[in-house]
Amino acid sequence: MHILVIGGGVAGLVCARTLHRAGYQVTLIEASDGLGGRVRSDRVDGFVLDRGFQVLFTAYPAAQRQLNMAALDLRAFDPGAIVAWRGRREVLTDPLRDRDPASLIGAALTGIASPADKLRTLQLAIRMRQQTIDDILAGPDRTTLAELKALGFSDQMINRFFRPFFGGIFLNRSLQTSAKCFRFNFKMMSDGQTVAPNCGMGAIAEQLSAELVAAGKVRLNTRATALISSDGKVRGVQLADGSELFADAVVLATPAPETARLSGLPVPEGSLGSSCVWLAVRHPLYRGKKLLLNADENAFVNTLAPMSAVAPGYAPAGWHLYAAAILGVPDLDDSTIVARTMVDLHRIFVNETAATTALANARILRVDRIPFAQFPQPPGLHPNLPDNRTGRPGLYLAGELTEASSINAAMLSGERCAEAIRADLPR
Numbered sequence: 001m002h003i004l005v006i007g008g009g010v011a012g013l014v015c016a017r018t019l020h021r022a023g024y025q026v027t028l029i030e031a032s033d034g035l036g037g038r039v040r041s042d043r044v045d046g047f048v049l050d051r052g053f054q055v056l057f058t059a060y061p062a063a064q065r066q067l068n069m070a071a072l073d074l075r076a077f078d079p080g081a082i083v084a085w086r087g088r089r090e091v092l093t094d095p096l097r098d099r100d101p102a103s104l105i106g107a108a109l110t111g112i113a114s115p116a117d118k119l120r121t122l123q124l125a126i127r128m129r130q131q132t133i134d135d136i137l138a139g140p141d142r143t144t145l146a147e148l149k150a151l152g153f154s155d156q157m158i159n160r161f162f163r164p165f166f167g168g169i170f171l172n173r174s175l176q177t178s179a180k181c182f183r184f185n186f187k188m189m190s191d192g193q194t195v196a197p198n199c200g201m202g203a204i205a206e207q208l209s210a211e212l213v214a215a216g217k218v219r220l221n222t223r224a225t226a227l228i229s230s231d232g233k234v235r236g237v238q239l240a241d242g243s244e245l246f247a248d249a250v251v252l253a254t255p256a257p258e259t260a261r262l263s264g265l266p267v268p269e270g271s272l273g274s275s276c277v278w279l280a281v282r283h284p285l286y287r288g289k290k291l292l293l294n295a296d297e298n299a300f301v302n303t304l305a306p307m308s309a310v311a312p313g314y315a316p317a318g319w320h321l322y323a324a325a326i327l328g329v330p331d332l333d334d335s336t337i338v339a340r341t342m343v344d345l346h347r348i349f350v351n352e353t354a355a356t357t358a359l360a361n362a363r364i365l366r367v368d369r370i371p372f373a374q375f376p377q378p379p380g381l382h383p384n385l386p387d388n389r390t391g392r393p394g395l396y397l398a399g400e401l402t403e404a405s406s407i408n409a410a411m412l413s414g415e416r417c418a419e420a421i422r423a424d425l426p427r
Helices: 010-021 061-066 101-109 115-130 133-137 144-150 155-170 179-191 202-214 256-263 334-348 353-360 407-424
Strands: 002-006 025-029 041-044 047-050 074-076 081-085 088-092 194-197 224-230 233-239 244-246 249-252 272-281 291-294 303-305 320-327 363-374 395-397
Touching (some): 002 244, 010 249, 047 363, 115 155, 115 179, 144 155, 233 249, 272 334, 334 353
Antiparallel strands (some): 233 244, 303 320
8 A cells, every 4th residue: 555645744754654664655745855844943053943933842642652752852941931021020930840949939929920820820730730631621612811711810910921921832812722722731831841852843853754764755845736536536646847646545744725725625724823033142141941921012022932041952052042932924024023023132131231232242043934833723623623534535634734733733643644544544
């Protein structure tokens, strides 16, 4: 049995590797010059730059099944976050996981969250740890904002912490994303660590693809332009160079817009984009390995991530690398995006001479734009997502669009697609 997988992102790699290990003949084609989709890293002047700011949750069940975590040399962010708001920076953290006395003291004294909000956060973390994933995904759905209000969190806590923190995960501060997504992500952070491989997120794709590449199963710079069907069955694809590839089954492991273009099937509508300014400085902007959240109402930069403090492999000696994550893709040129980023960062560190001096001499390494980073996930969406089986003989789907928008969901979809093919087309 020959299976053709279109798309070399995480879902396509997991699906193709699973089938290859099961003894199927597999060909994976990828339109770009590298594998991993959005989970890629580049070396620029000795720095490691991911394709936009990304992290991995070690508690992801699919990641635990698919990845050799030890081989990735994972480095962890510190629990909690630093919240920047109106010229102040204050710490919020998880006392169940944070072992830094200064963070615990700072979190105890912060005015960002009231004592009642801190207690509610602790109670929520304990409850998420005690419940299974099936438990937290069961029952009716609602928005994350409605969930937080029902849990009793104050408007201050919602606006100063949850909007920037989960806005960075959902790529939108409105908190209109499904509460089930909120619970799942909160549980993942409570159960494990937030990490990045020391040599970049692309190490994940490299590990997933290594067997396929070694076996000669991958073709890069190979774009599918149309499906080929006959007698009611999908038989293969036509390529941009005019050639054709045929197989016993075709897997579309492409982003939702490309899947819709090739198949004509209904897929999740809409898109959420993200942008990232990568900057390097000679002096650290702040100490520690926590994410910094910009809670100001008119924030341009949502999150500042100290990548080289967390994973030293991201920067050469003597440099400190930061990812300034921006929600959406502003209709601005690079120089304007950089200028607005620097305005926000100078505002955050306004009273610190060393940091502002470092910013004044910062190296801007790259501006990333990811127009389609996620699809919107409003309440009630997930039960209506497409299945791995399309109903069209010979055609299967693998990708976030069958599960949810996350690395875990992409891996899970790849697994389930491979399972469906093995059931339908036994060797």
